[in-house]
Amino acid sequence: MTMAVESRPRLVYVIPHLSEHESEHFAHIPALLAELGKRVEVAAVVERGAPPERLDGVRLLVRVGGTGRITRVLGTLSAVRRCAAAGHDTYFLRYSRLFLAVLIVTRPLYRHRILLWRSGISDVAPPEVGRTPARVLNDLVNWTLLRFVHRFVTGPESMVGYMSRRWRVPPGKMALLYNDVDATRFAPLPADHRRKARADLGWAEDEFVILFVHRLSYRKGARLLGPVFRRLVARVDVPVRLVVVGDGPDRPDVEQAARAPELRGRMLVVGALPNHELPRMYAAADCLLMPSLEEGFPRVIVEAMAAALPVVCTDAGGSGDVIGPDHPYISRVGDTAALLRHLEAVIALPAAERAALGDRLRARAGEQFSPARVAAMLQGLL
The missing domain is CATH 3.40.50.2000 (Glycogen Phosphorylase B;)
Known part of the structure; x- marks a missing residue:
């Protein structure tokens, strides 16, 4: 032996x-x-x-x-x-x-x-x-x-x-x-635990919460967050919130965008968080937004997938390989109009279809990664 x-x-x-x-x-x-x-x-x-x-x-x-x-x-x-x-x-x-x-x-x-x-x-x-x-x-x-x-x-x-x-x-x-x-750390929460997590985070049950988790830099599309979210707020008839997790050189620009009158209270910049706090954030949110201009093998997508969180992203770097060729909510780098359309489409999905999408992503994360x-x-x- x-x-x-x-x-x-x-x-x-x-x-x-x-x-x-x-x-x-x-x-x-x-x-x-x-x-x-x-x-x-x-x-x-x-x-x-x-x-x-x-x-x-x-x-x-x-x-x-x-x-x-x-x-x-x-x-x-x-x-x-x-x-x-x-x-x-x-x-x-x-x-x-x-x-x-x-x-x-x-x-x-x-x-x-x-x-x-x-x-x-x-x-x-x-x-x-x-x-x-x-x-x-x-x-x-x-x-x-x-x-x-x-x-x-x-x-x-x-x-x-x-x-x-x-x-x-x-x-x-x-x-x-x-x-x-x-996938034992990054996983969906039971319904009652999810409700409590959202309440603890200050997110209302009827809000559609979009999560951004990344370095706040030009490469990661941080400067696109404000413009895209401002247009989304004007176009949807449900309460939406954008939660920005991360830090970096573009944080002042993101915080300035969050202070716009039409976004005040809707766009929250929380800064960097310890990695052990992220699973709850993914599991409590309704969608991940990754508008990157440049990527390699983005872990944020894999984490979101494992948490059964629907993803709207660009095809930067290997993002398309990671999320799969049949994912419907991936846009060309820099195409903010497509990102906006994809966010609207995910918001409009019936709850059961959104859950099924999350389940497919989680299954792929477990099989591949x-x-x-x-x-x-x-x-x-x-």
């Missing part, structure tokens, strides 16, 4: 940030690691935050520590040394550029393999900013680092070819991996 366990592949999963009260998407990772640990020997390295003392499925848990650049570099070097001493020689990273640089420098010593995840880019900039020298330098640094990784991992399907062309990575070096969602399936995909890359 021991020999079978020891013969399993060994993987180091690098987590950029993990804390109970974080607002980032890394709160999903523990569920994935629990499934991954059934298949491979997992070491987890947490770069920042306050993770728990142990994680299910993880054999070795390492905290980098340090707050300054030098101490973080030293902490990263120490983490790599500990993982190498434990026999782990393959690393999976998402957004950890410092960790990636340290792995590249230490590879001649430890002979490890590097699997790097990237999905989506930041080519879309506000008109007043454009392409600055800093953005050009950032691209150059990323392009250089990519030359040293063994596999460039991305998803969903349409992003594989796109990222290969964008970063000039040979197709044979590309690999597909989905984002996952824990479960931690078990994504863990199996990641195992396949080893």
Whole structure:
């Protein structure tokens, strides 16, 4: 029995940030690691935050520590040394550029393999900013680092070819991996619990609540929220509310739009929330709106799907792959008229049809993006 366990592949999963009260998407990772640990020997390295003392499925848990650049570099070097001493020689990273640089420098010593995840880019900039020298330098640094990784991992399907062309990575070096969602955390609520959640949130039972959960930036369509919602309020004859969850550079613009007389009290900007508070928000709302101009593999759509929440979105990045080819409420990037029509159509759906739509989305999330399936995909890359 021991020999079978020891013969399993060994993987180091690098987590950029993990804390109970974080607002980032890394709160999903523990569920994935629990499934991954059934298949491979997992070491987890947490770069920042306050993770728990142990994680299910993880054999070795390492905290980098340090707050300054030098101490973080030293902490990263120490983490790599500990993982190498434990026999782990393959690393999976998402957004950890410092960790990636340290792995590249230490590879001649430890002979490890590097699997790097990237999905989506930041080519879309506000008109007043454009392409600055800093953005050009950032691209150059990323392009250089990519030359040293063994596999460039991305998803969903349409992003594989796109990222290969964008970063000039040979197709044979590309690999597909989905984002996952824990459908036990993100799930619809029983009717009585849903009513209580809406009451606690201050949402009336007869309101149609539209939810936006994303970074408040130009890329994510934050500046479209006010104009689209203002037109929607003028065109529908039911009470509607827009709840905006997130923070970012465009928050002042969104808050200014919310202060318009016709939207006051209808458009609520709540800021960033810890990830553990989001399942209740999805389950209590009536529709998710994602008007992004640029995306990769949007987790917000997967979370909404798991919560059986109808979605109105654009086809930015891999959004169409995620939500499925037959989804009727997906528009071209920047087509605010289509977004408005889709919102009106979802509002007009009978309750039973809206519930059936949510059930189909939840079923797709469970089939395509479960931690078990994504863990199996990641195992396949080893």
